[in-house]
Amino acid sequence: MSEKPITGEKRAFMTGNEVVAWAALAAGADIMYGYPITPQNEIMHYWTRQIPKYGRKFLQTEDELSAGFTTVGGVLAGLRAFTATAGPGNTLMQEPMSMAEMMRLPTVTIVQQRGGPSTATVIYSQQEVTLTTMGGNGEGLRIVYSPSNHQELFDYTIKAFNTAWKYRFPTFVLGDGYQAKMRESVTLYDPAERGIEMVPTEKYVGKPGTPGVDRDPGHYRNTYNTEEELFEVLQKHFADYEKMAPEVVEYAQEAVEDADLVIVAHGVVFRGVRDAVKELRAEGLKVGYFRPITLRPFPAEQLKAVANKAKKLLIAESAQGQLARLIKDAIYGASAEIVPMFRPGVGITTEQIVAKVKEAL
Amino acid sequence: MSVSPQPAMPKSWRVESKPHKFCPGCGHGLVLKCLGEAIDELGIQDRVVFGCDIGCSLLSWDFFNCDSVQTHHGRTTPVMTGIKRANPDLICIAYMGDGGGYAIGVGGIVNAAARNEKVTVILANNTVYAMTGGQMSPCTMPGQKVETAPYGRDPEATGMPTQGPEMIAAITGDGAYVARGTTANLKQLKSYIKKALQTQMEGKGFSFVEALAACPTNWRTNAEKTWAFVEKEMPQYYKVGEKKNPFEAKKEAQQNG
Numbered sequence: 001m002s003e004k005p006i007t008g009e010k011r012a013f014m015t016g017n018e019v020v021a022w023a024a025l026a027a028g029a030d031i032m033y034g035y036p037i038t039p040q041n042e043i044m045h046y047w048t049r050q051i052p053k054y055g056r057k058f059l060q061t062e063d064e065l066s067a068g069f070t071t072v073g074g075v076l077a078g079l080r081a082f083t084a085t086a087g088p089g090n091t092l093m094q095e096p097m098s099m100a101e102m103m104r105l106p107t108v109t110i111v112q113q114r115g116g117p118s119t120a121t122v123i124y125s126q127q128e129v130t131l132t133t134m135g136g137n138g139e140g141l142r143i144v145y146s147p148s149n150h151q152e153l154f155d156y157t158i159k160a161f162n163t164a165w166k167y168r169f170p171t172f173v174l175g176d177g178y179q180a181k182m183r184e185s186v187t188l189y190d191p192a193e194r195g196i197e198m199v200p201t202e203k204y205v206g207k208p209g210t211p212g213v214d215r216d217p218g219h220y221r222n223t224y225n226t227e228e229e230l231f232e233v234l235q236k237h238f239a240d241y242e243k244m245a246p247e248v249v250e251y252a253q254e255a256v257e258d259a260d261l262v263i264v265a266h267g268v269v270f271r272g273v274r275d276a277v278k279e280l281r282a283e284g285l286k287v288g289y290f291r292p293i294t295l296r297p298f299p300a301e302q303l304k305a306v307a308n309k310a311k312k313l314l315i316a317e318s319a320q321g322q323l324a325r326l327i328k329d330a331i332y333g334a335s336a337e338i339v340p341m342f343r344p345g346v347g348i349t350t351e352q353i354v355a356k357v358k359e360a361l
Numbered sequence: 362m363s364v365s366p367q368p369a370m371p372k373s374w375r376v377e378s379k380p381h382k383f384c385p386g387c388g389h390g391l392v393l394k395c396l397g398e399a400i401d402e403l404g405i406q407d408r409v410v411f412g413c414d415i416g417c418s419l420l421s422w423d424f425f426n427c428d429s430v431q432t433h434h435g436r437t438t439p440v441m442t443g444i445k446r447a448n449p450d451l452i453c454i455a456y457m458g459d460g461g462g463y464a465i466g467v468g469g470i471v472n473a474a475a476r477n478e479k480v481t482v483i484l485a486n487n488t489v490y491a492m493t494g495g496q497m498s499p500c501t502m503p504g505q506k507v508e509t510a511p512y513g514r515d516p517e518a519t520g521m522p523t524q525g526p527e528m529i530a531a532i533t534g535d536g537a538y539v540a541r542g543t544t545a546n547l548k549q550l551k552s553y554i555k556k557a558l559q560t561q562m563e564g565k566g567f568s569f570v571e572a573l574a575a576c577p578t579n580w581r582t583n584a585e586k587t588w589a590f591v592e593k594e595m596p597q598y599y600k601v602g603e604k605k606n607p608f609e610a611k612k613e614a615q616q617n618g
Binding site for chain 1: 373375406407408410415419422423425426427428429430431432433436439440441442443444445446447448450451468469471472
């Protein structure tokens with residue numbers, strides 16, 4: 001029952017949703033709570049098929065509110081608990097995740113973005129960036145990874161559990177419908193064999209001993225009586241977040257040193273950008289890329305340095321400027337001119353990026 | 362003769378958070394006293410996780426010497442369900458009012474009940490949204506004057522009050538315990554709460570107790586009228602008693618051979 005899901009390195013050719021399920025198994029996730037919504041369904045399908053062998057658990061709830069709040073409960077009980085959602089489900093998920101933010105609960109949520117607003121399409125978009133980074137009635141006290149391929153989907157799903165439990169902020173892996181549904185090569189591995197130590201979990205409720213006799217009771221709340229009380233609690237959260245940010249921020253950049261134009265993109269769109277930069281450089285054009293891997297916290301300083309050198313930043317995203325808002329906030333005052341390439345709810349090809357760059361240069 | 366500085370309190374109550382934060386005459390203290398005594402008598406203080414909702418029930422977040430979680434409005438049932446699923450050894454109690462349970466959180470309660478989740482829901486029915494200032498709730502009585510029905514609740518426009526235990530009894534499977542008690546009969550209410558907790562402890566099924574409770578602050582009633590409403594008027598519509606009792610069912614089955 002407790003045998004390891006993966007031993008050695010396993011090459012596989014599978015969908016992104018299957019990759020997420022294997023990553024959660026490999027990470028030692030104990031329980032998934034979920035509600036059906038396309039395009040994340042197969043995460044639940046693969047999870048439920050595998051878990052009897054490994055003694056893990058699953059609960060299908062009545063909606064994403066309950067999926068999120070039961071995940072919160074699983075974390076309170078001290079388990080690596082996770083959920084997965086998309087689109088309108090992600091909208092509902094923001095209520096439980098705002099509770100996780102306030103109470104510093106290390107939930108892990110996989111989001112496979114679909115078209116929006118509303119029901120829109122079940123296919124693909126990058127339109128859940130604002131919602132996932134800044135959702136809820138709060139301040140975006142969360143961590144959001146944006147993987148761009150199946151290997152990263154595997155790596156960052158494992159990492160999400162560790163980041164969440166180490167820093168105690170709700171953590172998201174922001175995939176999309178393309179990554180969820182397409183098949184791709186990936187190397188599955190047991191984290192321990194790669195020297196990745198899983199951060200131990202901790203019970204919030206149900207610790208040994210009788211509360212009030214052997215130990216203090218755990219009294220957890222998200223309501224405060226006075227403005228000052230709340231203000232103080234939040235200052236502590238902000239300070240923790242600021243301290244954490246440099247340790248968690250991840251990005252990738254290439255050919256930015258002498259670049260006239262730097263393309264900024266995240267997630268699956270980055271794949272087209274990477275190829276476009278290769279092609280344009282081969283033609284002798286001074287073009288580079290910058291790719292934020294964490295959208296929260298955002299690699300602000302690093303991008304600002306780039307934005308002060310390059311003449312132009314081309315922002316390519318499958319949304320109407322949601323990444324651009326994060327970028328503008330990060331680079332405020334920098335000299336580069338912003339060139340938008342917004343294609344909400346549709347994919348962006350290498351050819352389209354090459355053409356756009358040539359037009360902008 | 363020694364004089365105790367404190368009135369008798371259940372052992373599971375947290376002395377440091379007393380006197381409690383509820384208004385004078387509020388029903389919550391009585392329901393929580395029954396719950397505290399039931400926890401003491403069952404000897405489960407070290408296993409209880411107490412979850413409270415939004416609304417006046419949230420004022421009980423530090424009420425017990427038990428691990429406690431204050432959640433969102435209507436979301437206490439799923440949080441307790443999540444904990445129970447993760448650690449079945451814990452005794453998970455979701456505490457809420459009639460607004461949290463029967464309006465915004467009804468999806469959570471109904472589906473937890475339908476799945477026969479091994480959690481206990483205790484719901485104080487005081488016929489109003491009390492924390493927010495006395496608006497109409499699912500349990501406001503026909504004709505009762507409240508802030509959002511200032512001329513009295515009109516069932517034609519707003520429907521009839523929700524019959525919670527009856528609804529939950531209809532959708533739970535075998536093993537569930539469902540009852541409606543009242544703060545006008547604390548001995549009985551405590552016995553219901555105790556049986557609900559035993560249902561969870563024995564892993565029988567979902568357990569649910571509604572308790573008729575007073576809100577003199579929002580009802581704007583004096584002691585006499587408050588008591589008359591709880592003791593006489595509410596039970597005319599909300600029938601007190603056990604709706605589903607796995608312990609009785611077992612006894613009957615034994616008697617029938």
